[in-house]
Amino acid sequence: MIRKKSILLLKSQKGDGSGDKYDSLLNSSGFEVRQVKTLVFDFKNIDILREELKNDDNYAGLILSSPRCVHAVYLASEDNKNILHNWKTKYNFVVGETTHKDASEKLNLECEGRESGNAVNLSKLILKKKSLYDKPFLFPHGNLKTDTLNLELGKEGVKMEGVLVYDTIANPNIEKELADATDNFTSISEYVVFFSPSGLRSSINYLRKIPLDLNDVKIIAIGPVTELAIREENYKVYGVSKQPTPEEVLKLILN
Structure with missing residues (x-):
């Protein structure tokens, strides 16, 4: 099942432990936000x-x-x-x-x-x-x-x-966090945002457990290097954010 008006952020842990601005902006714009740490530092x-x-x-x-x-x-x-x-x-x-x-x-x-x-x-x-x-x-x-x-x-x-x-390093708890974010690998958000090639590599095999074609969701890449990594996995890229900011991601989704 694809959850409409929902966004899955696959991004690294913030190095300083501060709050996340993606959640606040995307939530205030009417989207459900689920987030999984792909990498830790x-x-x-x-x-x-x-x-x-x-x-x-x-x-x-x-x-x-x-x-x-x-x-x-x-x-x-x-x-x-x-x-x-x-x-x-x-x-x-x-x-x-x-x-x-x-x-x-x-x-x-x-x-x-x-x-x-x-x-x-x-x-x-x-x-x-x-x-x-x-x-x-x-x-x-x-x-x-x-x-x-x-x-x-x-x-x-x-x-x-x-x-x-x-x-x-890859988040050692990523499988559990992804299971929670995908209702035990039975659903996925309408939009999936990958922030880096290493984040993609640490999560993609788990996402393949979901019984649907990932090309049916709208995959967003942060930057051209991440875009290339997604295409090398044979997935379509819905959009590429030029800047790693919540404003740029929201702009891509709304356009």
């Missing part, structure tokens, strides 16, 4: 990141590619807020609206890149000012990072120094 090497933040003279600025990266910097600076003081005058960049907002609110850092949406777009933005950088960027990242930024920036001689600050 294990933060690590915060002491190494803290030391690199102290050595701000070595860097042109920060590149923060996700809210988890922001949270790692927050953890590294939690006991010493002054550690970020000198970073405020550097060239700091983020991928997307959510990361920009988190960097502003949690780190008090103003960053460029809120409209970028993905690594390719961000690299283009960074390279517009490449003549101004005489040092590498500090790049906190997760274990599933792609090489897109490093490759695009490296072509133009802009370097990054990476610090692995979190591991992304």
Whole structure:
């Protein structure tokens, strides 16, 4: 059975444990929202990141590619807020609206890149000012990072120094959570939103237990990389959200 006016969000756990804005916006727009954590995060090497933040003279600025990266910097600076003081005058960049907002609110850092949406777009933005950088960027990242930024920036001689600050792992309770969200694999929401290729891979085999063709539901991808992963599983994509925001997802559903 397909539940009309219902949305299943298959997204990662928020790295900071804060509330979820997708629920509130979509609920207020008349949709039932069910959500399953596909991935969880294990933060690590915060002491190494803290030391690199102290050595701000070595860097042109920060590149923060996700809210988890922001949270790692927050953890590294939690006991010493002054550690970020000198970073405020550097060239700091983020991928997307959510990361920009988190960097502003949690780190008090103003960053460029809120409209970028993905690594390719961000690299283009960074390279517009490449003549101004005489040092590498500090790049906190997760274990599933792609090489897109490093490759695009490296072509133009802009370097990054990476610090692995979190591991992304499949939610160990995903089968139970999916069973709850699908009424023990007997129904599914009209709209299913995948937020990442790794989230897709961790959930798709369980969703196949539902006795209907997943092509009969409206599958939404967050970003072109997730879209490609869905198509590689031979499923149709109803729409692609250019930004990982609830407003963009709602816009796709209502159009």
